[in-house]
Amino acid sequence: KPEVLSPEELEKLKEEVDERKKLISTLRGKPWPMRKKLLTLRESHEFVEKYEGALGKGKSRKLYAYKVMMLKKWMKFQRDFENFKTACVPWEMKIKEIESHFGSSVASYFIFLRWMYGINMILFGLTFGLVMVPEALMGRPYGSMPRKTVPRADEANAMDFAVLWDFGGYAQYSVLFYGYYNSQRAIGWLKFRMPLSYFLVGVGTVAYSYMVVIRTMARNANEDGGGDNNSFNFSWKMFTSWDYLIGNPETADNKFASITTSFKEAILEEQESRKDDNIHLTRFLRVLANFLVLCCLAGSGYLIYFVVRRSQKFALEGLESHSWWERNEVNMVMSLLGMFCPMLFDVISALENYHPRIALQWQLGRIFALFLGNLYTFIIALMDEINLKVNLEEVLKLNMTIWEASLYNGTLGANSTAPPITVHPADIPRGPCWETMVGQEFVRLIVSDTMTTYITLLIGDFLRAVLVRFLNYCWCWDLEAGFPSYSEFDVSGNVLGLIFNQGMIWMGAFYAPCLPALNVLRLHVSMYLQCWAVMCCNVPQERVFKASGSNNFYMAMLLVILFLSTLPAIYTIVTIPPSFDCGPFSGKSRMFDVIQETLESDFPAWFGKVFSYASNPGLVLPFLLLMVLAIYYLQSTSKSYKQANLELKKKLQTVSRTINKVLTLIQYLLYSLCGTLSENLICTKLCDHTSPLPLSLSKKIEKRRVGNTEHIKERATIKFPLLPPAPRPRGATESLGPYQVTSGNQHPVFRGSQTPRDTEYDCCHRCGNGKHFIDRHRPP
Amino acid sequence: MLHDCTFFTRKEILQLHGRFHELAPHLVPLDYTNQPDIRLPLALIVSMPELKENPFRNRIVEVFSEDGQGNLSFNDFVDMFSALCETAPRELKTIYAFKIYDFNVDNFLCKEDLEKTLNRLTKGELTPEEVNLVCTKAMEEADLDGDSKLSFSDFENMISKAPDFLSTFHLRI
Numbered sequence: 001k002p003e004v005l006s007p008e009e010l011e012k013l014k015e016e017v018d019e020r021k022k023l024i025s026t027l028r029g030k031p032w033p034m035r036k037k038l039l040t041l042r043e044s045h046e047f048v049e050k051y052e053g054a055l056g057k058g059k060s061r062k063l064y065a066y067k068v069m070m071l072k073k074w075m076k077f078q079r080d081f082e083n084f085k086t087a088c089v090p091w092e093m094k095i096k097e098i099e100s101h102f103g104s105s106v107a108s109y110f111i112f113l114r115w116m117y118g119i120n121m122i123l124f125g126l127t128f129g130l131v132m133v134p135e136a137l138m139g140r141p142y143g144s145m146p147r148k149t150v151p152r153a154d155e156a157n158a159m160d161f162a163v164l165w166d167f168g169g170y171a172q173y174s175v176l177f178y179g180y181y182n183s184q185r186a187i188g189w190l191k192f193r194m195p196l197s198y199f200l201v202g203v204g205t206v207a208y209s210y211m212v213v214i215r216t217m218a219r220n221a222n223e224d225g226g227g228d229n230n231s232f233n234f235s236w237k238m239f240t241s242w243d244y245l246i247g248n249p250e251t252a253d254n255k256f257a258s259i260t261t262s263f264k265e266a267i268l269e270e271q272e273s274r275k276d277d278n279i280h281l282t283r284f285l286r287v288l289a290n291f292l293v294l295c296c297l298a299g300s301g302y303l304i305y306f307v308v309r310r311s312q313k314f315a316l317e318g319l320e321s322h323s324w325w326e327r328n329e330v331n332m333v334m335s336l337l338g339m340f341c342p343m344l345f346d347v348i349s350a351l352e353n354y355h356p357r358i359a360l361q362w363q364l365g366r367i368f369a370l371f372l373g374n375l376y377t378f379i380i381a382l383m384d385e386i387n388l389k390v391n392l393e394e395v396l397k398l399n400m401t402i403w404e405a406s407l408y409n410g411t412l413g414a415n416s417t418a419p420p421i422t423v424h425p426a427d428i429p430r431g432p433c434w435e436t437m438v439g440q441e442f443v444r445l446i447v448s449d450t451m452t453t454y455i456t457l458l459i460g461d462f463l464r465a466v467l468v469r470f471l472n473y474c475w476c477w478d479l480e481a482g483f484p485s486y487s488e489f490d491v492s493g494n495v496l497g498l499i500f501n502q503g504m505i506w507m508g509a510f511y512a513p514c515l516p517a518l519n520v521l522r523l524h525v526s527m528y529l530q531c532w533a534v535m536c537c538n539v540p541q542e543r544v545f546k547a548s549g550s551n552n553f554y555m556a557m558l559l560v561i562l563f564l565s566t567l568p569a570i571y572t573i574v575t576i577p578p579s580f581d582c583g584p585f586s587g588k589s590r591m592f593d594v595i596q597e598t599l600e601s602d603f604p605a606w607f608g609k610v611f612s613y614a615s616n617p618g619l620v621l622p623f624l625l626l627m628v629l630a631i632y633y634l635q636s637t638s639k640s641y642k643q644a645n646l647e648l649k650k651k652l653q654t655v656s657r658t659i660n661k662v663l664t665l666i667q668y669l670l671y672s673l674c675g676t677l678s679e680n681l682i683c684t685k686l687c688d689h690t691s692p693l694p695l696s697l698s699k700k701i702e703k704r705r706v707g708n709t710e711h712i713k714e715r716a717t718i719k720f721p722l723l724p725p726a727p728r729p730r731g732a733t734e735s736l737g738p739y740q741v742t743s744g745n746q747h748p749v750f751r752g753s754q755t756p757r758d759t760e761y762d763c764c765h766r767c768g769n770g771k772h773f774i775d776r777h778r779p780p
Numbered sequence: 781m782l783h784d785c786t787f788f789t790r791k792e793i794l795q796l797h798g799r800f801h802e803l804a805p806h807l808v809p810l811d812y813t814n815q816p817d818i819r820l821p822l823a824l825i826v827s828m829p830e831l832k833e834n835p836f837r838n839r840i841v842e843v844f845s846e847d848g849q850g851n852l853s854f855n856d857f858v859d860m861f862s863a864l865c866e867t868a869p870r871e872l873k874t875i876y877a878f879k880i881y882d883f884n885v886d887n888f889l890c891k892e893d894l895e896k897t898l899n900r901l902t903k904g905e906l907t908p909e910e911v912n913l914v915c916t917k918a919m920e921e922a923d924l925d926g927d928s929k930l931s932f933s934d935f936e937n938m939i940s941k942a943p944d945f946l947s948t949f950h951l952r953i
Binding site: 024030082083108239248251252256263264270652657 | 836846855856862868872876881894947
């Protein structure tokens with residue numbers, strides 16, 4: 001290392017060091033054998049270490065060395081952090097086991113479940129840390145206010161399990177529900193703004209969910225590279241259908257069978273002509289099927305409405321006088337509909353006679369519509385109840401003033417103030433807190449949905465497996481192969497269930513902060529229960545039809561559900577006034593007034609002015625218009641890019657074929673014009689196959705010569721009039737002395753065989769070049 | 781140093797070493813600081829549960845072995861699992877997939893290669909006419925330059941659009 005280097009040399013050295021560093025960082029992605037990689041790594045490390053020190057001079061050298069050391073420490077820290085992150089990912093081994101038994105599509109459900117679990121953890125963290133904990137620690141304790149105390153009348157059975165399971169009693173008057181929260185603007189010594197925090201956490205959960213879903217969709221779309229190209233059907237089946245993760249012999253057998261079936265189907269489709277016999281019958285049947293499905297959907301919607309109405313009637317009459325079924329009718333009916341209607345749709349779809357993938361998409365769409373219809377009917381019924389309660393509030397407010405007056409027993413005049421009589425909060429009449437009621441309804445719905453899912457799992461899968469296994473010994477036909485047999489894991493049904501569950505969480509989280517916590521618990525238990533059930537009771541699917549080529553189908557559904565479930569919550573926040581005596585917004589005319597209040601009191605005056613200007617409709621509307629125009633513009637440019645892409649692809653094909661022809665022409669020109677020597681030289685130089693990487697032009701010539709002799713012959717005879725001289729008689733080839741030795745050309749030479757050949761001239765086996773024989777034995 | 785050349789963390793490389801040792805405890809030393817040159821034969825490697833059911837297991841091991849016969853040293857072993865792991869980039873996997881499906885090692889996927897692939901995938905259940913049809917159609921679809929065999933660029937073009945490639949062409953250990 002010379003101490004003094006000229007600036008140019010220094011620059012060059014620096015460049016080289018940077019290049020080596022880049023090489024080290026990209027080394028793992030190179031397709032070299034390990035020995036070469038390790039050697040290169042060692043060399044580059046030595047080089048970098050040797051010359052790095054020389055690059056700094058004097059004081060700046062010390063700084064440079066310091067920078068380099070800090071960079072190294074940072075990279076090590078990053079690597080350790082990555083290691084730590086991968087070690088933290090839960091359930092990795094379980095999912096791997098499922099993957100090796102059932103293939104990647106079943107495992108994708110569990111990976112989706114795990115992803116949902118992650119999202120719910122974050123939501124739980126937000127609601128727990130910023131809403132539940134502050135109120136529990138710094139707010140007024142239980143029993144200090146009417147809204148925080150169980151009413152005297154209910155105190156007797158507030159601790160009963162039945163009441164608690166129904167989320168009444170002590171569970172209702174706790175941080176779990178909206179009604180417990182106090183509307184005091186700032187609580188505790190931290191001056192924590194509780195109502196503001198509640199509102200912002202509600203908005204934040206929705207915003208976070210949108211962000212995560214859209215980010216995942218964008219990432220999936222990028223990976224696809226625009227996967228709507230159906231023109232590689234057979235090639236993809238051949239090269240991407242085997243699932244390398246399979247490690248179980250049974251699964252492997254199933255996979256082989258399904259691959260064979262899929263090839264046979266594809267062959268059949270290819271061979272069959274496109275004649276559609278009886279197209280009218282098919283069309284009529286399809287219309288009939290859709291009509292039946294619509295009837296089913298309408299029927300289920302009406303049923304739910306009817307049941308909710310009935311439950312309201314029961315509630316008015318008092319719940320104790322009714323049986324368990326009548327009390328839980330709504331939830332049970334919704335869960336049962338969710339269980340039986342999809343089976344009905346399956347039966348109806350037998351009429352339609354679609355390709356299995358299209359049939360699956362229709363089925364998923366119908367189940368989606370069913371769940372959505374049910375959910376919205378439920379919400380509409382709930383709205384009716386809310387309106388009822390809001391009207392009740394007016395009446396109750398009146399009653400309260402009467403009750404207060406009765407407390408003083410008329411001992412006071414109209415305008416005098418008297419020492420307030422202390423009344424225990426449990427005795428004070430309180431308003432019908434509609435928000436808590438909504439929260440309770442959602443929590444009950446989710447609990448019953450969970451119970452239904454688990455019970456269906458245990459009965460439908462586990463019990464069935466046990467029966468098939470043990471009754472098989474004494475049954476007339478083979479239960480395992482015949483009618484019931486073991487159940488398959490229904491990926492799409494389960495994913496839909498998960499998506500809708502999440503939709504209900506999003507809908508109810510504003511009114512019941514305990515919902516994300518409940519969901520985290522539910523997903524945790526689901527993971528273990530379903531992993532066990534899959535391994536114990538299910539068999540791998542026979543035919544794997546994915547609903548779409550990418551994961552974006554389910555992500556898109558999740559996005560739609562997110563949008564649709566936040567609509568009701570937003571509607572209620574904006575239109576309905578909050579209850580006057582419960583919740584963090586009590587006393588305000590609208591819930592979002594809390595923002596206005598915060599702006600006025602906590603922020604400087606000019607901020608409020610700026611905000612009021614920004615929220616002026618005159619400014620907001622043009623902004624919205626601009627965004628719509630931007631979307632339109634981006635959409636049309638993306639369309640034109642896709643078009644350009646297609647045309648480039650077509651051009652690529654034509655150009656490749658042209659190049660092919662031109663190169664073969666050059667090859668024969670060379671042959672006929674040049675002499676023996678040059679041809680031999682060309683042959684030896686070019687017949688040297690080493691790397692599979694994309695070939696440059698010179699090697700393309702080689703490509704033309706390699707391969708099927710018939711291929712070369714074809715081109716020679718059909719296209720080009722400059723044919724080589726006629727082949728000499730067979731006998732001459734056998735006495736090719738020099739050609740018995742393979743010294744000149746490094747490849748085995750195809751000696752003239754005893755069998756008659758149909759090529760016009762003998763060709764070199766390795767490079768298909770016919771020149772070596774013929775030029776040596778030029779016909780007279 | 782190995783973890784600079786692969787997509788594994790240090791802990792994972794140690795786990796891999798444990799698996800390698802399990803395959804032949806009397807041959808593979810527990811201490812690798814002296815860089816011993818131990819190679820395990822093909823038959824031992826393909827008995828691993830991750831590879832046992834794979835119809836292309838022999839080709840996979842041959843591609844990653846230095847002598848092309850399937851004898852893997854520990855470095856090659858790690859290289860094999862690294863190239864097929866989840867974090868390996870698509871381009872690297874495409875290169876190795878091409879090598880694996882190239883049965884006669886001539887840097888092209890000719891019709892015989894395709895036929896062999898198909899027979900391994902369907903375990904000989906298809907008739908010869910069906911095999912011929914499928915291979916012809918696949919060749920037609922993917923061959924851009926019309927020389928009736930697939931070069932690496934043809935293969936890469938076809939695989940880059942495949943939605944399932946990354947999720948199926950992946951070994952987990």
